[in-house]
Amino acid sequence: MAMSDAAAPAYLATTDRELTDRAYDLLEAGQLTVSPHGSGDVYGFVVAGPCPRCAHHIVDRQVSVALTGTGGVGRSADADPVETVVLDVSCGCGSTHVDAPEGLTGCGASFRLELDIV
């Protein structure tokens, strides 16, 4: 028997901390991946893998991200080379979940990944 959507959770707009924890677990397991894309001044990341809430596959393209590091413009040799990239990801699994607002796909989950980029 194929996997059924019957097991998928109903739509819920949530930023539950547990989702973030699960997202990091998925990252560590290599199931969720974050890949840089773009070049030059246009820089972003693609987050791909299972949604930590509904487990459907999501691909989230972030074209611009906030870099919170102390580096930035005119970085010096003394500066910490590590910058933190903050990615706010919303579930865009493409499935229509029960109780979802009209025409909206995804399970409503949002989570934040903060990654250190060396």
Ligand SMILES: [Zn+2]
């Ligand atoms: Zn889903």
Ligand SMILES: [Zn+2]
């Ligand atoms: Zn989802």
